[in-house]
Amino acid sequence: MNNIFVYCEITEEGTIADVSLELLSKGRxxxxxxxxxxxxxxxxxxxxxxxxxxxxxxxxxxxxxxDTRLFPYTTLPHAAIxxxxxxxxxxxxxxxxxxxxxxxxxxxxxxxxxxxxxADCTSLEIGDHTENKTxxxxxxxxxxIRPAFGGNIIATIINPDTRPQMATVREGVMKKEITSKxxxxxxxxxDIEQYLSSDDDFVLExxxxxxxxxxxxxxxxxxxxxxxxxxxxxxxxxxxxxxxEVIGGEVGASRAAVDAGYxxxxxxxxxxxxTVRPKLYIACGISGAVQHRAGxxxxxxxxxxxxxxxxxxxxxADYTIIGSVSDIVPKMIKYYKANSK
Amino acid sequence: MSFRIVVLAKQVPDTRNxxxxxxxxxxxxxxAALPAIYNPEDLNALEMALQIKKMRNDVExxxxxxxxxRAAEIIRESIYRGADKGYLITxxxxxxxxxxxxxxxxxxxxKKLAPYHxxxxxxxxIDGDTAQVGPQAAEKLGIPQITYAEELLEVDExxxxxxxxxxxxIEVVKSPLPALITVHSSAPDCRARNAKxxxxxxxxxxxxxxxxxxxxxxxxxxxxxxxxIDEWTVADLDxxxxxxxxxxxxxxxxxxxxxxxQQKDSVLLTDSDKDIELLIxxxxxxxxxx
Ligand SMILES: Cc1cc2nc3c(=O)[nH]c(=O)nc-3n(C[C@H](O)[C@H](O)[C@H](O)COP(=O)(O)OP(=O)(O)OC[C@H]3O[C@@H](n4cnc5c(N)ncnc54)[C@H](O)[C@@H]3O)c2cc1C
Numbered sequence: 001m002n003n004i005f006v007y008c009e010i011t012e013e014g015t016i017a018d019v020s021l022e023l024l025s026k027g028r029x030x031x032x033x034x035x036x037x038x039x040x041x042x043x044x045x046x047x048x049x050x051x052x053x054x055x056x057x058x059x060x061x062x063x064x065x066x067d068t069r070l071f072p073y074t075t076l077p078h079a080a081i082x083x084x085x086x087x088x089x090x091x092x093x094x095x096x097x098x099x100x101x102x103x104x105x106x107x108x109x110x111x112x113x114x115x116x117x118x119a120d121c122t123s124l125e126i127g128d129h130t131e132n133k134t135x136x137x138x139x140x141x142x143x144x145i146r147p148a149f150g151g152n153i154i155a156t157i158i159n160p161d162t163r164p165q166m167a168t169v170r171e172g173v174m175k176k177e178i179t180s181k182x183x184x185x186x187x188x189x190x191d192i193e194q195y196l197s198s199d200d201d202f203v204l205e206x207x208x209x210x211x212x213x214x215x216x217x218x219x220x221x222x223x224x225x226x227x228x229x230x231x232x233x234x235x236x237x238x239x240x241x242x243x244x245e246v247i248g249g250e251v252g253a254s255r256a257a258v259d260a261g262y263x264x265x266x267x268x269x270x271x272x273x274x275t276v277r278p279k280l281y282i283a284c285g286i287s288g289a290v291q292h293r294a295g296x297x298x299x300x301x302x303x304x305x306x307x308x309x310x311x312x313x314x315x316x317a318d319y320t321i322i323g324s325v326s327d328i329v330p331k332m333i334k335y336y337k338a339n340s341k
Numbered sequence: 342m343s344f345r346i347v348v349l350a351k352q353v354p355d356t357r358n359x360x361x362x363x364x365x366x367x368x369x370x371x372x373a374a375l376p377a378i379y380n381p382e383d384l385n386a387l388e389m390a391l392q393i394k395k396m397r398n399d400v401e402x403x404x405x406x407x408x409x410x411r412a413a414e415i416i417r418e419s420i421y422r423g424a425d426k427g428y429l430i431t432x433x434x435x436x437x438x439x440x441x442x443x444x445x446x447x448x449x450x451x452k453k454l455a456p457y458h459x460x461x462x463x464x465x466x467i468d469g470d471t472a473q474v475g476p477q478a479a480e481k482l483g484i485p486q487i488t489y490a491e492e493l494l495e496v497d498e499x500x501x502x503x504x505x506x507x508x509x510x511i512e513v514v515k516s517p518l519p520a521l522i523t524v525h526s527s528a529p530d531c532r533a534r535n536a537k538x539x540x541x542x543x544x545x546x547x548x549x550x551x552x553x554x555x556x557x558x559x560x561x562x563x564x565x566x567x568x569x570i571d572e573w574t575v576a577d578l579d580x581x582x583x584x585x586x587x588x589x590x591x592x593x594x595x596x597x598x599x600x601x602x603q604q605k606d607s608v609l610l611t612d613s614d615k616d617i618e619l620l621i622x623x624x625x626x627x628x629x630x631x
Pocket of ligand 1: 228229230254255256257269273288295306308
């Protein structure tokens with residue numbers, strides 16, 4: 001079987017974007033399960049310390065193409081390089097971020113290679129499939145699991161016959177996990193002239209660009225652990241950061257928690273903070289004042305942890321756990337570790 | 342030669358308003374109860390085309406939509422707002438097409454409309470949220486693409502300048518024509534229907550729709566042939582049937598699970614180990630955490 005490829009996005013600062021590191025982390029697990037290699041595709045300009053950025057995530061091979069014309073990203077040259085590289089390497093699986101780059105590039109690549117692509121997956125698993133009509137069995141397919149129909153159904157999509165099996169995943173959905181600081185893999189430098197179609201690949205001109213740095217991004221997070229005044233202290237907030245790290249989320253806060261100095265203002269959610277709509281919102285020690293709810297009541301699932309059964313937040317919660325944050329959060333971490341694969 | 346703009350638009354179930362009556366007793370989605378609407382970002386796309394029509398006097402805006410016969414509604418709606426003409430791509434053989442097969446059919450239809458200057462579509466449709474058909478069609482046509490377009494800045498015979506909306510900022514790009522643009526919801530909203538156009542075109546029908554009508558339209562259509570909305574089938578597109586429908590779609594749906602819409606009466610849990618473990622297991626099995 002051939003390998004798993006992850007297309008790596010480059011940030012304004014010249015580093016590998018978080019979404020790509022998250023995909024590499026997931027890719028590593030899938031590669032282990034399938035007993036194949038994990039390969040990274042890096043296309044940009046003047047990228048340094050690529051090895052120290054990527055090898056800790058368990059990357060076996062880095063394919064790197066560098067040219068001043070390759071950063072910032074434009075569709076045609078990146079698509080040409082990826083398509084031609086995939087034609088040579090014939091990946092089993094190819095993963096892209098579900099970002100304005102990945103969602104621009106991946107469909108173009110899938111169209112050229114005539115292979116299947118599933119957008120915005122929320123989970124990726126390996127499994128078998130038997131075709132009812134022909135009774136053909138396919139082993140070790142990529143299950144591409146995603147919500148569809150406005151989130152009202154969850155579909156498992158497979159690509160039995162075409163390769164690579166392609167998928168995009170949003171930032172914050174997978175967990176970033178360093179496997180080992182010391183592993184080293186191979187670096188292959190691509191001669192871009194061999195991969196580009198023609199000079200026409202550079203017809204698109206970027207006239208202007210304003211892109212902010214990557215920073216605390218609770219807006220884009222799929223899971224938010226928010227703490228309120230009831231968390232009680234800055235030290236107790238560390239529990240929330242631990243939970244966020246373990247399950248792959250971001251930490252948010254109510255205004256009372258920010259005012260008390262437990263966390264920085266960039267994390268405040270609500271009328272005078274940011275508005276979020278993650279797929280899971282865990283409100284820890286938050287009463288649920290209307291100004292706070294205004295920023296989070298569109299969350300797909302809400303869990304409230306509060307020692308007051310009458311706290312208003314419980315009314316909009318799908319699950320309410322009555323008790324103290326400092327008892328419950330460590331238990332959640334413990335049982336998550338025990339039950340997740 | 343006119344400056345030809347092809348706008349891709351889709352009729353979709355209104356998944357944003359899945360209310361109580363849209364759910365069946367078993368908790369599954371009752372698709373029939375969802376109203377069919379003009380895909381929201383396709384309206385932003387139509388608006389961008391109409392803006393260009395206002396800037397130049399040689400513009401022709403053509404709507405292309407693929408779907409069941411009732412999707413002709415999209416073409417009428419577009420014409421009421423200022424589009425010039427529309428084609429409905431419809432054929433049972435398209436059923437089951439994924440984005441790759443759909444983009445194949447659409448690219449053949451666009452080729453039939455050559456020479457064109459621009460193809461404009463919405464960034465994504467709300468029933469699938471994939472954002473794939475636009476770029477896939479652009480690849481099949483061999484033209485550049487500009488996705489996530491927010492604002493039209495300049496356009497002439499040979500170039501277009503577009504401001505794109507990215508997650509952490511904006512980018513202004515200039516592309517030669519022909520090109521394909523996908524438009525983001527942050528772009529200007531579509532103008533309203535024009536009363537005169539509504540009067541003029543309210544009897545516009547496809548051949549399939551005319552067959553359903555009780556009233557005889559023959560005389561009216563002889564006098565006003567522009568009321569005829571053309572339908573294109575697989576044969577009209579000269580398409581390879583193997584590349585359409587299920588056989589042309591590399592992605593297969595293995596399983597569908599309905600997310601049962603819960604009323605917000607909260608499940609009450611204690612802080613016991615048993616309750617917390619049950620909760621975590623449930624969140625894992627429903628892929629809310631993973
Ligand atoms: C103009 C205006 C704008 C505002 N904008 C915002 C905004 O953008 N965002 C925002 O959040 N607020 C905003 N507020 C403030 C808002 O009204 C509330 O005061 C604030 O949200 C309360 O924060 P809290 O829930 O953390 O604190 P509290 O209301 O003090 O609630 C603490 C909760 O923690 C529970 N608790 C206590 N101890 C524990 C424990 N050990 N374990 C578990 N639970 C415990 C308590 O039962 C209580 O429910 C605004 C107010 C105004 C007037």
